[in-house]
Amino acid sequence: MGAMNDSLPLLAGARRHCRGTALGLTLHVVLLVCVLGQLVYLATRHRARVDATSDQLYSLTDSTRTLVGGLQKRLVIEAYLSPNADLPAQLRDTRAVLENFLDELVQLGNGKVVVQRFNPNDDKAVLDKCTRIGVKPIDAQNSSTTAVGVSRHWQGLRLVYGGGRQKVIEQVAPTVSFLAEAIVTPAIKEVVTETRRKLGFMEWPSAPGGQEAQGTGWEYVRTLPDVSKRYEFQNLKDAEGALIPAEIETLLLFRPTDVSDRQKYVIDQFLMRGGTVVLFADVADYGLNPNRQCLKVPMGFDAKDSQWKWQDQLLHYGLEQTNQIVADLQPQASQAQNPLTGGFEYLGVPVQMGLVRQVPYPYFFHALDVDWAQISDRLASASGRLDEEQAAYFKRTLRPGIDTDEFVFKAFKQFKRTPGFYWPCVLHLRSNGAEPTLPDGVIGRTLLWSSPLTIVEEPPQSLNALLGRDLQSQLAANQAFVQKLQQRIQSEPRRQVPLMLDLRGTFPSFFRGKDRPQKVSEQKEEQDRKKAEAEAQPDAGGAVAQEPDVGPPKPPEKTAGEAKTSVVAEPTPIAVASAPGRIVAFADSDFLRDDFARGAYRQLGGPHSLFGAAFFPMLLDWLSQDSDLVALQSRLPADRRITLVDDLGDGSQDRLAAEKKLRTTQSFLVTMNVVSPCLLVLILGFAVLFVRRSQKRRFLSSVEN
Numbered sequence: 001m002g003a004m005n006d007s008l009p010l011l012a013g014a015r016r017h018c019r020g021t022a023l024g025l026t027l028h029v030v031l032l033v034c035v036l037g038q039l040v041y042l043a044t045r046h047r048a049r050v051d052a053t054s055d056q057l058y059s060l061t062d063s064t065r066t067l068v069g070g071l072q073k074r075l076v077i078e079a080y081l082s083p084n085a086d087l088p089a090q091l092r093d094t095r096a097v098l099e100n101f102l103d104e105l106v107q108l109g110n111g112k113v114v115v116q117r118f119n120p121n122d123d124k125a126v127l128d129k130c131t132r133i134g135v136k137p138i139d140a141q142n143s144s145t146t147a148v149g150v151s152r153h154w155q156g157l158r159l160v161y162g163g164g165r166q167k168v169i170e171q172v173a174p175t176v177s178f179l180a181e182a183i184v185t186p187a188i189k190e191v192v193t194e195t196r197r198k199l200g201f202m203e204w205p206s207a208p209g210g211q212e213a214q215g216t217g218w219e220y221v222r223t224l225p226d227v228s229k230r231y232e233f234q235n236l237k238d239a240e241g242a243l244i245p246a247e248i249e250t251l252l253l254f255r256p257t258d259v260s261d262r263q264k265y266v267i268d269q270f271l272m273r274g275g276t277v278v279l280f281a282d283v284a285d286y287g288l289n290p291n292r293q294c295l296k297v298p299m300g301f302d303a304k305d306s307q308w309k310w311q312d313q314l315l316h317y318g319l320e321q322t323n324q325i326v327a328d329l330q331p332q333a334s335q336a337q338n339p340l341t342g343g344f345e346y347l348g349v350p351v352q353m354g355l356v357r358q359v360p361y362p363y364f365f366h367a368l369d370v371d372w373a374q375i376s377d378r379l380a381s382a383s384g385r386l387d388e389e390q391a392a393y394f395k396r397t398l399r400p401g402i403d404t405d406e407f408v409f410k411a412f413k414q415f416k417r418t419p420g421f422y423w424p425c426v427l428h429l430r431s432n433g434a435e436p437t438l439p440d441g442v443i444g445r446t447l448l449w450s451s452p453l454t455i456v457e458e459p460p461q462s463l464n465a466l467l468g469r470d471l472q473s474q475l476a477a478n479q480a481f482v483q484k485l486q487q488r489i490q491s492e493p494r495r496q497v498p499l500m501l502d503l504r505g506t507f508p509s510f511f512r513g514k515d516r517p518q519k520v521s522e523q524k525e526e527q528d529r530k531k532a533e534a535e536a537q538p539d540a541g542g543a544v545a546q547e548p549d550v551g552p553p554k555p556p557e558k559t560a561g562e563a564k565t566s567v568v569a570e571p572t573p574i575a576v577a578s579a580p581g582r583i584v585a586f587a588d589s590d591f592l593r594d595d596f597a598r599g600a601y602r603q604l605g606g607p608h609s610l611f612g613a614a615f616f617p618m619l620l621d622w623l624s625q626d627s628d629l630v631a632l633q634s635r636l637p638a639d640r641r642i643t644l645v646d647d648l649g650d651g652s653q654d655r656l657a658a659e660k661k662l663r664t665t666q667s668f669l670v671t672m673n674v675v676s677p678c679l680l681v682l683i684l685g686f687a688v689l690f691v692r693r694s695q696k697r698r699f700l701s702s703v704e705n
Contacts, residue, residue: 073162094173101180136170161191202237203254221616255589260303261517274579280589283425284459294463318438324426330451333365348605356605366417367448372398408622419611422590442505449496506577
């Protein structure tokens with residue numbers, strides 16, 4: 001009994017221990033479930049990604065983040081995708097890229113972006129819908145030992161914003177993530193844009209060879225898909241000369257020539273009410289024939305019956321345009337930029353096997369992203385001896401080629417150069433020789449500069465650098481052409497020429513105190529009135545000749561006062577600006593004109609404005625302060641391919657010599673790939689042998705001792 005009483009506390013302790021163990025185990029299980037639940041909850045709503053690539057190839061740009069983050073309505077992305085298992089190898093990788101990008105959009109949208117997936121191969125209704133909305137299939141060829149067939153696959157998108165605006169991407173097969181973003185993000189921008197911004201333009205087309213009716217204009221850059229989908233252009237150069245509508249805030253002027261007084265007045269009044277004038281100026285028009293001979297075409301700024309001068313009007317606003325053109329002798333300024341992307345940007349001559357050899361032509365050049373003040377000592381040492389006073393002056397006055405951090409040049413700063421200019425003119429801020437003297441209330445700045453090695457001259461009648469029918473004579477003519485310019489630059493002062501200007505403020509009216517130029521209808525009414533008055537005057541005998549009354553009675557003629565009422569009265573001229581206006585001026589218009597931007601001379605060896613068409617949408621976004629796509633436009637992945645031979649295929653060297661150099665380089669690399677491992681093995685073998693011999697000698701020495 002006593003022993004039993006002694007065991008009771010032990011049993012009670014065992015029971016309490018069992019209960020404590022069960023409670024602890026239960027608590028551990030509950031805590032584990034809570035932790036796993038939290039992980040699952042967080043993982044379904046929050047994701048952490050790390051892009052380990054140096055170019056951030058898998059990270060969304062600020063453009064996409066801004067657009068998706070600013071969505072006011074729900075964006076539904078209908079993805080029409082055939083099953084992954086049925087895809088051929090070339091499409092399977094693009095499907096993974098697209099799926100990952102769409103998933104990123106959903107996560108970034110926080111509920112505002114929804115992706116709906118449909119399989120057209122399994123549902124005829126979906127297939128019919130694809131045909132109706134414009135999604136197109138991708139046909140891939142497959143073959144076996146017994147048959148060759150074509151399989152149909154689907155990979156298209158439709159974006160629907162707020163149940164109303166929509167955009168269809170017929171086919172999308174991005175190989176990398178940033179290509180998917182480059183396709184889908186602009187489409188998102190298009191559907192979320194409620195109305196297209198209206199822009200006005202006036203153009204005075206080039207007329208080479210005296211062809212008045214057939215000329216080269218600037219339609220191509222205005223009809224680019226990235227431009228026409230977001231901007232609406234209205235031609236305001238009408239025969240009547242009406243004032244610019246109030247909804248137009250930006251007016252583009254492409255190479256003003258033969259400008260009438262009425263057009264000058266229309267531009268002046270537009271600027272007075274706070275509009276933005278974008279001027280693409282030129283002082284000389286050169287026509288290009290198939291041999292790319294540059295012959296001057298007659299060009300005048302003012303119409304024949306013009307009373308006021310266009311250059312005086314620009315000077316009144318603070319812009320001085322002289323009748324001179326610019327050549328830049330800096331070698332890097334006139335070098336072609338990546339000609340393998342679509343033709344020669346500047347001047348070249350065809351050589352054998354369809355290749356083109358670039359030749360220097362200083363009248364075609366870039367503004368370089370170089371701080372020219374950093375080479376002041378070199379510029380001041382042209383005579384072989386440093387002129388410290390001149391070097392100090394250069395450091396104080398020289399400016400970077402891209403003298404701005406505006407986002408319009410963000411992409412081009414990565415290229416270290418702007419789009420190319422062709423025969424640019426001299427256009428700078430009005431000054432007294434040392435400092436700008438702009439009108440009161442107006443501020444101005446220069447955004448782009450040439451290099452200090454520039455020549456300014458009156459436009460020659462001919463600027464032919466390629467003379468002769470064969471390659472040798474053309475190269476010799478070009479060498480002589482450039483040598484003359486290089487001799488001239490030795491005696492020219494070192495100076496930079498502005499290539500792009502930006503003026504803002506309350507501009508003074510050029511027509512203040514002047515008679516308002518009449519519209520065409522007003523001029524006609526005035527002529528009719530004078531004619532009626534002349535007919536009503538008595539003849540020399542003092543009596544008005546009377547005609548016999550024949551036929552029905554004539555309606556009573558209108559008096560001079562009644563005649564004026566038939567023309568719609570115009571508003572009172574604005575003598576003082578009612579709102580701050582803006583003038584953005586370029587010293588060239590050719591880099592945007594149709595034949596240069598389209599690449600009409602590409603096969604002939606240029607010129608070809610490679611970046612003019614890409615620059616124009618960025619310029620419009622900059623003018624409208626729409627920076628949503630700037631990060632996407634300026635995303636330029638680095639080319640990390642190994643280049644065995646420099647300049648191979650661009651025509652700057654002989655093809656046979658280039659191929660020989662390539663074969664030599666390849667043979668050297670193959671030899672190194674074979675020899676290097678063998679040498680490495682031999683070196684390691686000798687090292688191991690040396691170490692073991694040393695160890696053996698030490699061991700034998702210790703045994704002998």
